[in-house]
Amino acid sequence: MTSDKNLLEHVSALNNTGYQIPTFILIGLPGLEYAHVWISIPFCIMYIIAVFGNTLIIFIIKTEERLHCPMFIFLCMLAGADLIIINSVLPKALGIFWFSSREIYLNSCLIQMYIAHVFTSFESGVLALMALDRYVAITNPLRYTSILSNQRTGKLGLAYLFKSALYFAPYPYLVKRLSYSESNTIAHTYCEHMSVAKLSFSDITVNIIYGLSISLLNAAQDIAFIIFSYIMILRAVSRLSTWGECWKALSTCVSHVCVMVVFFIPILTTVFIQRFNHSIIPYIHILVANIYILIPPMVNPLVYGIRTQQIRIKVLSLICHVMTEQKTV
Template identity: 60%
Template sequence: MSALNNTQYQPPFFILKGIPGLEAAHIWISIPFCTLYVSTVIANSIILFIIKTEVSLHQPMYFLLSMLSGTDIILSTSVIPKMLGVFWFNSREIYFDACLIQMFFAHTFTAVESSILMLMAVDRYIAICNPLRYSSILTNPLLVKMALAVFLRSVLIITPIPFLVKRLPFCRNDVIAHTFCEHMSVAKLACADIKVNAIYGMSLTLFIVALDMLFIALSYIMILKAVIRLSTKEARVKAFSTCIAHISVIAVFYTPFLFTVMLQRIGQTVSPSVHITVANLYLIIPPTVNPIVYGVNTKQIRERIRKVLH
């Protein structure tokens, strides 16, 4: 019996349950998710096109914005199409390796997005606190190095997660109570101790998100100090208005993300449907809202969109 229990077994595929308790409403739930996904791809593609073709936008702030738009498309595409397949066609099966790949992309680009928001906060800090040295500090080579650094950090930190799942022995239960292959939702199916998975997952949250939020908070504290020292009210309003779009994007991304993390800790007292719905929201709402926020608040992008539409 002991030998049987220790036998390494991996199911050929998992079954994605969708949103437990709301299976009858999957078709209706799919409508807003599909609408948001299509909007995400179109809006972020427009942002990428505008930044690429408009020479005046070849600046650090817009380089980071293009990174954010590209990340948003990849992040939502890693999850939403399969989710819609579950909702529309009852296509619930996902091969074991495909599940691990989806897990890697979803978690990696969530980490990348957090890192880009941190870099954008640093960009705003330099633009407001050191405006005369802005272009000399944030040079194109430095931006490329920063982009590669945040991407490699995310990849290196997330890469162990699929391997931590792959090492686990699985029993007869192959139904994932989720819409995608979220790390702990898959790990909980294992008939083995998953303490290492839980500790590593929480460590990632603290290392990536908490560290990025700390840098964002410090950047805006210094920005606030610099703005307060400006001589006129008009100058203070103008300086702070340049940060409004970024602050909005930060709030849209971190609010559902932190709420999801909190629900994982108190999951026993919260309906699974609530937990899973919130987890999906942080994967689709920020990618949808980000281009709208920047399109409305950034004059150059707003004018370019107006030209494209006309």
């Protein structure tokens, strides 16, 4: 009787004071544990392509003096954000799939959450700045370098990074303030804000409202800026005298439009699925969340590598150089 009474008192104390768990367990894709090894294969291939492609983009832009201009500086920012996002999430996910390395410390979980959200937001901001770059290049080509100098480009990038860091600064606090039961299993491949918050028995209304509001506000700001920029671009293009000139101007925006579609559709889908549609199978939520982490970093360097002549030429010259070196050896 005494031991039962002590147990009840212990449970009551936990319910009243809360329980801060030092570690969480990431289970990957719930319901698909048997297929983790097979799922890891496309994940790993996309990860390798993303890391290699974005590293190559940064290397080419850094080493080619003639590419030190706003368009390529923004592209370098995009590639850097992609590398940070994918390296903050994918190594741990692959560790879960391959080695069942599921444990993650609370502070590591909070850091991973913060980095993933901040740099996803920053990437959205860079896409908005790239729309501004296309607008200036098309509407004011003679004043392009004076309006968007390299120094001003760098300041705009830093401003958007600061904005993203500020927007998501409350996330670690909002999660850490919660009280948790002894259940510490996260049904996800990484520490996503709401997946962690839902483990708590505390009231998470603030987490839900702030998380949804800041995600929609951030995306709405960037999308509105992009739409406005493209409306102005279309107005400027409509004044050109020939269809050839119109197409030449619009063709410079094709890569940017492709990258935006690949980025915004998965991220908006996962926000709405997670918060509004509870009838969907849990692993669908997680797969969509992983798609918006994986696909843009993989697709971005491919799109810009194929569509951008300067980068394409440099890549081909590097390939030719490597093949020549191998023949010499």
